Amino acid sequence: MKKLLFCAVSLAVANQALATPHLQGYYQAKELVGYTVNKIQQNKAEFFMLDYALTRPAQSQAQLVAYNDALGYFQAKNSGAISDAQFMRIAQKVNSNSQRDEYVCRVDVSGTKLVYVADPGEACSSNYDSKSMAMSQKGSKLTFFRRWDFDPTQSHFDIQSYDKGADSETLTLDYVLKYQGRWIGSSVRVIKGQTALSAGGIVPTFDVAQFQYSGPKSGIVTGGESLLYSDKPYFITDNTSDTAADGSASHLASTVFNTFGLMDGEYRGRNVNTTKPVYWVSRDYVKQYTLENSDKAYFVSDPQSFVIDTSMTGPSDSWVWQDETKWDPAKGTDQASGGDWVSHAFNNTYNLTGLSPSFCMIEDIAKGRPVTAYYTADGKGSWLPSIHDCKAVDPGYYPKVYTHVTNGNGEKIDVTTLKKSAQDIIYVRNQHTQGGEDLMTLDDVKAMQSSLRYKHLKAELGKRLSWSKPYDILQ
Numbered sequence: 001m002k003k004l005l006f007c008a009v010s011l012a013v014a015n016q017a018l019a020t021p022h023l024q025g026y027y028q029a030k031e032l033v034g035y036t037v038n039k040i041q042q043n044k045a046e047f048f049m050l051d052y053a054l055t056r057p058a059q060s061q062a063q064l065v066a067y068n069d070a071l072g073y074f075q076a077k078n079s080g081a082i083s084d085a086q087f088m089r090i091a092q093k094v095n096s097n098s099q100r101d102e103y104v105c106r107v108d109v110s111g112t113k114l115v116y117v118a119d120p121g122e123a124c125s126s127n128y129d130s131k132s133m134a135m136s137q138k139g140s141k142l143t144f145f146r147r148w149d150f151d152p153t154q155s156h157f158d159i160q161s162y163d164k165g166a167d168s169e170t171l172t173l174d175y176v177l178k179y180q181g182r183w184i185g186s187s188v189r190v191i192k193g194q195t196a197l198s199a200g201g202i203v204p205t206f207d208v209a210q211f212q213y214s215g216p217k218s219g220i221v222t223g224g225e226s227l228l229y230s231d232k233p234y235f236i237t238d239n240t241s242d243t244a245a246d247g248s249a250s251h252l253a254s255t256v257f258n259t260f261g262l263m264d265g266e267y268r269g270r271n272v273n274t275t276k277p278v279y280w281v282s283r284d285y286v287k288q289y290t291l292e293n294s295d296k297a298y299f300v301s302d303p304q305s306f307v308i309d310t311s312m313t314g315p316s317d318s319w320v321w322q323d324e325t326k327w328d329p330a331k332g333t334d335q336a337s338g339g340d341w342v343s344h345a346f347n348n349t350y351n352l353t354g355l356s357p358s359f360c361m362i363e364d365i366a367k368g369r370p371v372t373a374y375y376t377a378d379g380k381g382s383w384l385p386s387i388h389d390c391k392a393v394d395p396g397y398y399p400k401v402y403t404h405v406t407n408g409n410g411e412k413i414d415v416t417t418l419k420k421s422a423q424d425i426i427y428v429r430n431q432h433t434q435g436g437e438d439l440m441t442l443d444d445v446k447a448m449q450s451s452l453r454y455k456h457l458k459a460e461l462g463k464r465l466s467w468s469k470p471y472d473i474l475q
Contacts, residue, residue: 023348023351024259024282024284024303024344024348025228025257025258025259025282025300025303025348026257026284026298026300027348027349027351028228029208029210029228029229029230029257030298031351032190032208032210033190033206033208035173036160036171036172036173036188036190036208037190039160039173040160040171043144043160043162044074045074046133047135047144048070048071048073048074049065049070049102049104050104050115050116050117050133050134050135051070051073051074051135051142052065052069052070052073052074053065053104053106053135054106054115054137055073056106057106058106058108058124059105059106059124061105061122061123061124062103062104062105062118062119062120062122062124063103063104063105063106064101064102064103064120065101065103065104066101067100067102102117103117103118103120104116104117105122105124105125105128106124107124107125107126109126109474110474111138112136112137112138112474113136113137113138114126114128114135114136114474115134116128116131116133116134116145117131117132117133118131126474128145128473129147129469129471130147131145131147132146132147133145133147134473135473136473136474140163140164140165141161141162141163142161142162142163143161143473144159144160144161144473145157145158145159145471146158146159147471154177154178155177155178156175156176156177157174157175157176157177157471158174158175159172159173159174159175159176159471159473160172160174161473168192168193168194169191169192169193170189170190170191171189171190171191171192172187172188172190173186173187173188174186174187174464174470174471176464176465176471179214179215180215180218182215183465184213184214184215184465185212185213185464185465185470186210186211186212186213187210187211187212187461187462187464188208188209188210188461189208189209189210189460189461190206190208191205191206191207191233192204192205192206193205193206193207193233193249195233195235195244195245195246195248196244196245196246197237197242197243197244197245198242198243198244198245199239199242203235203236203237203242204235205233205234205235205244205248206233206234207230207233207234208228208229208230209228209229209230209457210226210228210229210461211225211226211227211228211457211458211461211462212225212226213225213462213465216264217264217265217277221265222263222264222265222266223263223265224262224263224264224265224277225261225262226259226260226261226262226280227259227260227261227454227457227458227461228257228258228259229257229258229453229454229457230255230256230257230258231250231255231256231257231258231453232249232250232255233248233249233250234249234250234251234252234255235249235251235252236251236298237251238296240253240254240288252286252288252298253286253288253298255286256284256285257284257286257300258281258283258448259281259282259283260279260281260445260448260449261281261282262277262278262279262280262310263277263278263279263280264277267280267307269307269317270317270319271315271316271317272309272314272315272316272317274309276310277309277310278307278308278309278310279307279308279309279310279312279445280305280307281305281306281307281440281445281448282303282304282305282306283302283304283305283306283440283444284300284302284303284304285300285301285302285304285437286298286299286300286301287299287300287301287431287432289431289432290428291424292423292424292427297424297428299345299425299428300344300345300348301432301433301434301436301437302320302434302435302436302437303320303321303341303344304318304320304437304439305317305318305319305320305440306318306439306440306441306442306444306445312442312445316442318439318440318441319439320434320435320439321340321341321343321344321434322340322341322434322435323337323338323339323340323341323342323359323387323429323434324336324337324339324387324434325337325435337386337387337388338359338384338385338386338387339358339359339387340359341434342359342362342387342426342429343356343357343358343359343362345425345429346362346421346422346425349421349425350407350413350421351407351408351409352405352406352407352408352413353406353407353408354405354406355402355405357371357402358373358384358385359387359390360372360390361373361402362422362425362426363387363390363422363426364390365415365416365418365419365422366419366422366423366426368416368419371401371402371403371415372399372401372402373399373400373402374393374397374398374399374400375398376396376397376398377396377398381397382397383397402415403415405418
């Protein structure tokens with residue numbers, strides 16, 4: 001398998017706890033793949049001094065690592081991937097101390113190589129907990145450690161690992177902190193593999209999962225946990241009928257993404273109204289769409305949700321995001337035409353937060369009109385126009401024009417730059433039936449929770465938070 005290459009143009013220099021915490025289901029999984037790879041690439045520059053120090057023999061006292069030696073080692077490992085000038089620019093941006101000699105401690109701990117930033121003359125040990133940066137190597141697995149002290153009583157730990165096997169690469173991201181006496185955080189695991197197609201040829205596969213835990217509800221702060229995963233590893237080809245010869249993976253267009261969550265906070269739905277914890281489960285069916293220029297794109301045709309008390313008894317809410325629904329008491333749907341599918345797909349695809357444009361606002365963007373929302377005079381109420389008449393607004397609502405939207409990175413985006421994207425979403429919206437899959441049932445939820453894949457992934461990704469030191473890089 002081809003190794004990861006250091007890519008300057010895709011390097012993200014901002015440290016984040018999560019890739020895009022506002023995204024949902026498949027859209028979050030898609031973003032996590034790119035974010036995780038870029039994060040590991042960033043570490044190749046940020047930790048290059050420690051990476052080189054891993055090749056040095058262990059010593060009882062801090063040893064000086066020469067910048068030029070470390071740079072030469074880095075360039076030899078990444079030949080042709082980045083120039084000296086590019087590297088210096090990036091390394092200086094992510095680590096202001098990266099372009100000078102540095103003292104480090106290098107020790108061996110039960111078969112694991114450990115290295116961390118140290119002071120001159122410092123006695124070396126396996127106690128790296130208070131250090132700002134550390135690295136470990138056990139076999140082929142490299143682990144990167146970052147400690148962030150945002151205030152004297154609150155430390156955040158950022159841990160990533162990269163393990164290259166013969167036919168696969170496993171990448172992990174963990175972000176943990178202690179809140180009200182318990183460890184909370186997020187754990188991501190991405191496996192890049194490969195599979196042989198029945199029709200011939202080898203294609204890359206992706207298996208991504210994310211576990212998040214925020215503890216129990218605290219005052220008005222919602223608590224809970226969630227596990228995001230696909231029912232199988234997936235691959236992408238233009239031909240959606242392609243299959244893996246050994247059945248180990250499925251085409252993205254035949255893959256279902258699940259998010260099994262527990263929400264500890266107030267929930268007000270159609271049938272469920274409670275302040276007790278509920279299971280909130282999402283299921284995304286992904287389909288291939290053809291854009292107007294004939295390019296292929298992937299969106300969730302049926303973004304489904306199901307909510308029920310954690311006892312798995314009593315009333316439940318089950319729904320799917322659609323542009324239009326008819327009144328149907330049996331299905332629990334009202335007559336509506338707010339364009340929810342387009343809004344869900346657009347806002348998740350482009351990671352928009354805060355203001356989430358409605359169908360009519362997205363149509364405004366697509367047609368180059370003023371992007372307009374409607375609110376009551378006090379700003380507390382809003383009007384959602386029908387997709388059939390975006391200018392039909394009830395009395396008592398007043399227009400507000402937006403020129404920018406905000407993405408999950410906090411960046412302001414000029415709405416005119418999203419014109420082509422808005423046109424694409426509206427163009428493809430009827431290529432696959434919205435709401436064509438059976439709605440989620442309690443039996444589906446129970447089967448999901450009892451599945452071996454769910455149990456295995458939750459145990460694997462949740463184990464770090466059960467450790468006394470969930471930031472440990474020696475295990």
